[in-house]
Structures are given as C-alpha cells and as structure tokens.
Amino acid sequence: MTMIQLNLQQVHTRIAAACQAAGRDPDTVSLLSVSKTFGPEAVRSAWAAGQTAFGENYIQEAVQKITALRQPLDVARAPLQWHCIGPIQSNKTRLVAEHFDWVQTVDRLKIAERLSEQRPAGLAPLQVCIQVNIDGGPTKSGVLPQEALALALQVAALPRLRLRGLMSIPEPAPDFVAEKQVFMRVRALFDALNVSGLALDTLSMGMSADLEAAIHAGSTLVRVGSAIFGARAVPIDSLAGSSPSTLG
Numbered sequence: 743m744t745m746i747q748l749n750l751q752q753v754h755t756r757i758a759a760a761c762q763a764a765g766r767d768p769d770t771v772s773l774l775s776v777s778k779t780f781g782p783e784a785v786r787s788a789w790a791a792g793q794t795a796f797g798e799n800y801i802q803e804a805v806q807k808i809t810a811l812r813q814p815l816d817v818a819r820a821p822l823q824w825h826c827i828g829p830i831q832s833n834k835t836r837l838v839a840e841h842f843d844w845v846q847t848v849d850r851l852k853i854a855e856r857l858s859e860q861r862p863a864g865l866a867p868l869q870v871c872i873q874v875n876i877d878g879g880p881t882k883s884g885v886l887p888q889e890a891l892a893l894a895l896q897v898a899a900l901p902r903l904r905l906r907g908l909m910s911i912p913e914p915a916p917d918f919v920a921e922k923q924v925f926m927r928v929r930a931l932f933d934a935l936n937v938s939g940l941a942l943d944t945l946s947m948g949m950s951a952d953l954e955a956a957i958h959a960g961s962t963l964v965r966v967g968s969a970i971f972g973a974r975a976v977p978i979d980s981l982a983g984s985s986p987s988t989l990g
Contacts, residue, residue: 746784747791749970750775753953757964760957771957774825774946776967778803779974782810785822788970794820797846797965799828801837808841827909827965829883836860839868846871846909846946849885854897861902870897871909871946876928879913887931894935894942907944907962908932914951921952925959932960 753773761768775788776797785796785807798804808824825844830853838845839860848854848870861868872894875884885893890908898905910928915921925947932945948956950969957964968974 744787744790745972746787746970749972750788750791750793753966753969756953757957760954763954764958766957770962772963774827774963774965775970776827776949776965777807777971778828778967780971782807784971785811789822795823795825797825797827797967798842799826801826801828801830801834805837805841832856840865842868844869844871844906847873847883848897849873849875849883849893851893851896854893854900854903858900858902863902867902867904869906870903871907871944872897872905874908874910874928874931876910876931877912877924879911882911882913884910887927890931891935891938894940895938898940905940905942907942907946908935909946911947911949915955918955921955922959925952925956925961929960 757771757773758768761771772795773793774795774797775793777785778797778799798807804824804826811822823844824842825846826838826842827846830838830845830847832852835853835856839857840862845857845868849872854870857868872890873884874887874890875882876887894905897903908928908931912924915924928947929945932942936942944963945961946963946965948961948964950966953964953966
C-alpha cells in the first residue's frame, strides 16, 4: 500500500467519525481529492484505492494531467471526475469548459456565460457551484452572500450548465466551535436558496484542517489535498503569474 492510499484510508476514517458524531450517514459526504501540483502517478495511486473525484486549481497544469489520464484506467469502474476549484480568468474559460466535469468557483455572471457558451455540445452539462465569500475574507474569491441568490438564478438559467450548489473557503478560525459557526452561515445561505426555488444538492466546504466542523455544519463534499498527497510543489500556473488558492 502506498502512502497516498494509506492517507486516503485515514481521511475516510475521519469523515466517518465526523459523520457519526454529527448523526449523519457517511454516504452523504463525498471526498474530493485535491491533486493540484501532483502528477498523474499520484492520481493513479489514489484511483487504485478507489478515489475517482479530483480537484485542480491551476488550469494549464490540470489540462495536461486530464489529457494524460484520458484513457480509461479500468472500463469496469467509474471514470475520473475532474473539478475546477481554482479562480478562473476569462482567457481560461474555454479550457475549463472543454476539459472539466465540475466548476466550483463561479463567482460572476461573465464567467458562467462564457462557460455555457464554450461547453461542447457533445459533453454532459458542466456541473457548477457558486463560490461564496461568506466572511468577507480579503484574500478569498467569491460572491458576497447578499448577492448569491441573484447570481444563482442567472446561472441556473444558462444552457449547458447545471447549478448544483455552493462552495466556500472561510478564513481560518481558532477552534472547532468558531469553524462550525462560519460553516453554518454557508449552510443557512444554501437552505435559503433552496427555499427560493433552487434545487441545490451540493454544499462544498471543509478541507484537511477543518473537515470535521464542515461536516457537522452540513457539508456534502469536503476538499482534501495535503492530508492525502502531502506537501505541495510549485504549480505551473503560479509560475506563469496565476494567484494560488488555499484549497485543500
């Protein structure tokens, strides 16, 4: 068993324990392995342990990886699923629309419209989450909470996209209680959007350091990178001038 596979087991154990403590079914929480800056072999190792969903922040690096792994690893198993979880510049929307299955970082209508226009007709609709800057963190991307409903309604009306839910990356909090309180604000917004008529099913929040609090607050998808893959190298896109995110 590789270190990555051992780490995956430990993360699944954490998720199961958090679900038990929160009175939730572990099957209601999915794991997204954040594989940014790690090569195809790291993804293959995680896939061999049963992981199929992978998150990438840096578009150019991700497309190279997706292309390298395009051949089915095993036709009897579910294919790899790729999530874009980094900021998207306008000149990168076509790459995202053509290569990814999910985009979790839509925070303005212009980007959503470009993704809709550029999604190839032969592919399934692009699954979309709106990123919300829930606590106004100055270094975080995302729409403000009070603007989320208007954007969600606009995105939901676009062709070739399917709005699935919300994603958020709060500023670090000092303890479990504070983490949970912030995550509960995202959950409250998620519930409010559904009351407004949107059929959202995905609440993407929680990373390596705070996934337990996120699960207690209702997260349905946790994004875990360093606890699975270890310390990260310098990404290709950041060398090209992109702003790195803190996802994972």
